[in-house]
Amino acid sequence: MKSKVLLIYTGGTIGMMADAKSGQLKPFDFKHLTEQIPELNKFDIELSSVSFEKPIDSSDMQPSVWVELAKVIERNYNKVDGFVILHGSDTMSFTASVLSFMLENLNKPVILTGSQLPIGTIRTDGKENLITAIEIAGAKEKGKAIITEVCIYFEYKLYRGNRTHKFNAEHFNAFQSANYPVLAEAGVYIKYNYSALRKGDTKKLKTHLVLHPEIAILKLFPGITKKVVTAILNTKDVKGVILETFGSGNASTEGWFINEIKGAIEKGIIVLNVTQCNAGAVVQGKYATSSELKKIGVISGNDITTEAAITKLMFLFGNSNNTKAIEKGLRTDLRGEITV
Numbered sequence: 001m002k003s004k005v006l007l008i009y010t011g012g013t014i015g016m017m018a019d020a021k022s023g024q025l026k027p028f029d030f031k032h033l034t035e036q037i038p039e040l041n042k043f044d045i046e047l048s049s050v051s052f053e054k055p056i057d058s059s060d061m062q063p064s065v066w067v068e069l070a071k072v073i074e075r076n077y078n079k080v081d082g083f084v085i086l087h088g089s090d091t092m093s094f095t096a097s098v099l100s101f102m103l104e105n106l107n108k109p110v111i112l113t114g115s116q117l118p119i120g121t122i123r124t125d126g127k128e129n130l131i132t133a134i135e136i137a138g139a140k141e142k143g144k145a146i147i148t149e150v151c152i153y154f155e156y157k158l159y160r161g162n163r164t165h166k167f168n169a170e171h172f173n174a175f176q177s178a179n180y181p182v183l184a185e186a187g188v189y190i191k192y193n194y195s196a197l198r199k200g201d202t203k204k205l206k207t208h209l210v211l212h213p214e215i216a217i218l219k220l221f222p223g224i225t226k227k228v229v230t231a232i233l234n235t236k237d238v239k240g241v242i243l244e245t246f247g248s249g250n251a252s253t254e255g256w257f258i259n260e261i262k263g264a265i266e267k268g269i270i271v272l273n274v275t276q277c278n279a280g281a282v283v284q285g286k287y288a289t290s291s292e293l294k295k296i297g298v299i300s301g302n303d304i305t306t307e308a309a310i311t312k313l314m315f316l317f318g319n320s321n322n323t324k325a326i327e328k329g330l331r332t333d334l335r336g337e338i339t340v
């Protein structure tokens with residue numbers, strides 16, 4: 001039996017064309033994509049596709065679009081064996097992260113891919129990315145899907161989506177997953193790293209469609225002023241703040257700074273400590289410069305990426321108003337996003 005894969009086109013460079021007048025890259029109609037890749041018709045996979053009515057550059061991504069995407073997956077979940085989402089690379093890690101939280105008990109592959117060069121250009125990276133992503137989304141062993149999680153496939157590598165970060169704006173190799181191994185590498189064969197894959201769930205898919213967007217990031221830098229810190233922590237309606245700290249979770253020990261954070265926590269804001277480094281983890285208490293944060297109730301983000309931290313907070317606040325439950329969720333590995 002042929003595998004069935006649903007291709008969901010949201011936009012991004014992969015489906016863009018240069019505007020004849022301005023030369024600027026703009027999304028074009030999805031039907032041009034299949035025209036550009038006739039190979040898609042040769043697959044031993046039954047392909048179907050849906051396109052967002054108005055394809056977007058992924059910098060315009062919004063939580064409401066994530067909800068739409070999750071709904072498309074939910075509606076088609078029992079009809080196909082896997083999904084490929086064509087998406088701009090700029091915010092792909094955010095979308096992959098949020099979908100991992102929204103799709104509980106996922107038992108099928110959801111593979112996001114895109115490209116750095118439009119599919120119509122001669123040196124495009126889009127063709128290989130798309131063709132291999134489809135192959136992975138349709139891949140089965142003993143009748144079961146090999147991949148049962150939300151992933152990004154880019155430049156010969158398959159990553160756990162909620163572990164990724166776009167680190168390069170011009171190389172084809174644009175993503176990294178510094179704190180988690182690559183799930184598969186494509187060469188002559190697609191080699192899966194079986195021990196790193198999430199085990200499929202036998203429970204029914206549960207789709208979470210409420211996201212709370214009132215989240216802020218407070219990125220520290222030497223010399224940050226009290227005015228800036230106060231403004232961010234007191235932003236109206238903000239419920240969760242990601243404190244992007246130095247190294248293994250360190251921050252200024254100045255009295256005013258600690259007091260501001262402490263005040264926010266006392267008001268009910270959840271403060272999550274995430275490192276500014278691309279690799280490694282927050283270890284609160286390792287240095288004196290993080291002990292105070294631990295004492296006042298800042299939660300350690302461990303080795304989570306900022307992308308996963310933001311979307312995890314949106315998801316947890318969308319599900320609950322209970323501070324203790326949210327804090328517990330943050331400390332728990334829900335979808336393979338942190339090492340515990």
Ligand code: ASP
Pocket residue numbers: 011012013014056057058059087088089090091114115116
């Ligand atoms: N700006 C584009 C986007 O994220 C870049 C890309 O597709 O790679 O939609």
